[in-house]
Amino acid sequence: MKPLSGNVTDSIGRHTVGGASSQRLLDKVFLGLSRRDYLSQFLANPVNWALSLILAIGIPLxxxxxxxxxxxxxxxxxDYPWGVLLGFGLFGMVPLSASGFLLSTTVEIFQRDDFRPIERLALLNGLLGYFFAVxxxxxxxxxxxxxxxxxxxxxxxxxxxxLVAWHVATYLSVQIAEMVPAVSEWADWPGLKRFVKKLTLGLTIAGIILSTLHQGALxxxxxxxxxxxHPLWIAPEFQWLHFFVSSIFAGLCMVIVVSWLVRKTMAWRCDHRFLDTLDEITLGLAKGAAMAMITYLVIKIVAIAHDQEWLLLISGWGLYYLLELGLGTLVPLIIFAYGVRHRRVTMVRWGALLAVAGIVWNRLNTVLICYNYRLHQEIPYWKELWVVLTVLSFYFIVYRFFLYRIPVLFEWRD
Amino acid sequence: MKEETRRGTTFTRRSLLKGMVAAVATAISMRPSRDSSAHDFHGYDSNRGVLVDLTRCIGCRSCEVACSQEHGLAPPDGMLENYQPLEPQYRETRRPDHQAFTVVNQYQSPLYDHPLFKKTQCNHCLEPACLTACFVNAYTKTPEGAVIYNESVCVGCRTCMVACPFSIPAFRYDSAFDAQIMKCNFCFDTRLSKGRPPACVEACPMEALTFGYRDELLKIARKRLRDLPGRYHREIYGEFEAGGTSWLYLSPVPFEEAGFDTRVPRQPILHFVKDFLAVVPMVLTIWPGLFAGIYLLAKSNKTADNTTSKEDKSDETIER
Structure with missing residues (x-):
């Protein structure tokens, strides 16, 4: 996104004086560029061409x-009523979107102001993740x-x-309310922001309750x-706890990955407050994620002990289970422990990426691969996979649209 | 003084909130108490059922034909004439789907010198998993014993298909505007509600299917087990499976030999979900107080920290 950084006028980071308010809003939508400049930067970006290709096939599908x-x-x-559309789209996206409630709890409840620069990114990640799960x-x-x-x-x-339906619907409203301050700064509606700011504590606590329950309910x-x-992937007494605890590190790791991507591809949009603190925040998030991971590993073992499933571990499925837990959770945990101790930020980021993949893998295993394991294995039709890719592209486009415009990565200057 | 008043109002507001939370919690905790009779629910006395005797079935598939006619479905494919054994593609692998509410599969067991035929359809559980999993209440267990489905409220989430321990409900995936769950309804509308046996039972030429009250059927089944001990495996499939089913089976061989899923738990499927449902009111009541408390602690801690760090700094300056 280098060509854009030079062209974007400074006016989109603050309320400009003069001009009709609708004109200013349009100006902000087009990032302060002329229509022609906007189109040329759009066409110059190869990512947009790839997205267009995906959508060109995906929308007809x-x-x-x-x-x-x-x-x-x-x-x-x-035999497989829930395919990859739900296995990835709902069961995978929702834990990765736990970031919103995690960071709002950290900042608003635990009063950790050092995480404030990344709070809005986590909130946006949560809101969009839930929205696209729907x-x-x-x-x-x-x-x-x-x-x-x-x-x-x-x-x-x-x-x-x-419970899932009600909680996801309510939580989506809570998350929209939590994003209102950022949008109202951008659109210049100070009254709305002041009103929502008063609700912050209530909204945050509502977010924790709803998230605990629906992450567990999934x-x-x-x-x-x-x-x-397969018995290794289901422990009726602990299943909700497994899903809830794994959503904690899933959400934190997703924020690490997204912020990494953002810094690499749209540093022009970030302010110094965000860029200068990101490494420190990444290490902090990794520390939190590591604690959730060790908890998760222990309760996974507790479930095996409770159901007396030790012998299953030496079967083929058992090895697959250990591979999932090892690559998806234990290796990232070791990477985080080492990386935080020796302040290796890049290493931590790769570990977070691995953990994100590990969570999606776990959810796909539960929904699809180890479901009806005594029957045939369901291999998704390519069109279904392409539709997943298509919805993900919409997710990416909307995500980028908001990051470019509303004050998520930067503070609004009045 | 002004500060005092402000704190006072905060307290009132908070206690009001607490009252609301408590009200919600009470409302939620009331629900299990209302349903507490469900803890020892063993089904309706008027629950009808069907006893299927595998030693009598010859695999003619007349029941399949009668079922498809009754429900206006496409006639079952494959050869049906002359009571010949099924072609290989009709053995073992078929399941009820959106085009057939019942199927008869053939199994070969080394413990039995004849091929075995097993009729599969909805077992009409006493405590149906599909019903308990449905978030729009599309399923009903009628006092006659049928588990029926209401397509006008169904959202198409297919949780019932996941929940059914016998994998019976099927989804009509091939329609965008008329998608719905398709499954055996015990011929409820046309026959059972009028006290008549379902079409498949009437069509059976071998009396392999016996229709009646479930209690009576259990007695008949036990009598057969007692009278002809060498003929049967000494269990009734469906007596306890998934909390008990309306359809019951007798087999000459252990049930897994004849394509039955013997890993179906004995408790109703709801039993496995209750642990989580009990957590819900706990989280709703404990979390607000817990996290509001943590907030207050963190807040006062931070204020204290700020004061001490300022004091520290001022100490340093003094020392310098």
């Missing part, structure tokens, strides 16, 4: 899905137009999914299939 049913883009398996759900649900039925039409309050959903999932 989405149309196919909404016209001819899920069968058109997936195998429509009766988008994935809208692609996968048989009747997406009935998404609100559990809230308004027909209630099944004893079902775990009822795990508890699998307690409905105690005999279908």
């Amino acid at each position: 989405l149309c196919q899905r909404y016209l001819f049913g899920l069968q058109a883009i997936s195998h429509g398996s009766q 988008v994935f759900l809208l692609v996968d649900l048989g009747m997406p137009w009935r998404l609100t039925y559990p809230m308004v039409v027909s209630f099944g309050p004893a079902a775990v999914l009822f 795990g508890a959903l699998f307690c409905y299939a105690p005999a279908k999932i």
Whole structure:
């Protein structure tokens, strides 16, 4: 993004004087560039070409899905009702988006001001992650137009999914409220910001409650299939705890990875406050993640001991389980321990990337690979994978749109 | 004094909030107490069922044909004439799906000199997993014993398919506008609600299927086990599986030999989810106080820190 950095006018980081307010807003949307300059920087970026290619194939696939049913883009398996769309899109995206509640708790509840520079990035990461998990759900649900039925039409309050639906919906509203200050600075609505600021503590605590419960509930959903999932991946008494604790380091590692990417690709948009503290913050986040990881490893072992599954560990599935836990959690944990001790920030960032992949791997194992392990193995249809890629591209585009504009990586100067 | 008043109002507001939280918590904790009768629910007395005797089934698949006619589904494919053994593609691997509510599969066991035929359909559990997993209450357990589905509220999340320990509910993936769950409904609308046996039972030429009250069927099954001890494996599949099912099976060989899933837990599936459901009101009540407390501690700590660090600095300057 080097060419852009020179062109962007300084006016988009503050409230400019003069001009109609709608004109100023448009100016901010186009980053203070003329339409022609904006288009030329857009075309000069190879990432945009790759995204266009993905969407060029993906959008027709989405149309196919909404016209001819899920069968058109997936195998429509009766044995694997939840495919990679939910396995990655819902069960993978939600733990990676735990960042919002983690960092708002750290800053607003634990009063750790040293993490404040990254709080808004974590909040945005959380909001968009949840929003796009819902988008994935809208692609996968048989009747997406009935998404609100559990809230308004027909209630099944004893079902775990009822809890997930309500909590994700409520938490999405909480996260939108938490992002209001940043957006209102950008759009110049100071009154709204002042109002929401007063709610911060309440919103944060609501966020912790809702996150604990729905991150756990996503795990508890699998307690409905105690005999279908390989016993190593299901422990009915502990499943919610496994999912909740792993979401803690998943969210923290995701922030490490995103902030790394941001510093590499859009340093022009970051201010000194963000850039100068990022290394220190990364080490701090890694320290927190390492504590969640060791907790996770211990409760995973507790579950094996509780269910008397030691012998299963020396089977083929057992080795696969140890590989997942080793590569996805133990290796990142060792990297974090070493990296934090010797202040090796780049090393820590690679470890975080590995942990993020490890969490997605764990969720895919639970939903897809070790689910119905006694039956055939479901290998997703390429169209389903492409649709996942398409929704992820929308996620990327929206994420970048907000990072470029609203004060997430920089402080607004009034 | 002014400070005092302000603190006072904060307290009132907080106690109000606490009151609200407590009210929510009470409302939530009331729910299990209302359902507490469900702890010892053993099914309706009027629960009908069907006893399937594998030693009598010859694999003619008449039940499949009758079922597809009853429900207006496509006729089952594969050869059905002359009561011949199934072609290989119809052995073992088929399951009920959106085009067939019941299937008869063939199994070969070394413990038995004939091929074995097992009819699969919804077992109409006494405490159905699909029902307990459904977040829009699309499933109903009728007093007659049928587990029926209401497609007009279904969102298509397919959790029931994950939850069903017998993998019965199937989804119509091939339609964007008419997608729904498809499964055996015990012919509830057309027959069971009028006290008549389902179409498959009526079509069976071998009396391999016996329709009746579940209690009576259990007695009949036990009588057969007692009268012909050499003929049967000494268990009734469905008596305890997943908390008990309306459809019961007798087999000449251990059930896993005839394609039954014997790892289905004996408790109702809901049993495995209750632990988590109990955590919910705990988190809702404990977290607000806990984290508000941590906030207050952290806040007072920080203020104290700031004062001490200032004092330290001033000490340093003095020493210099």
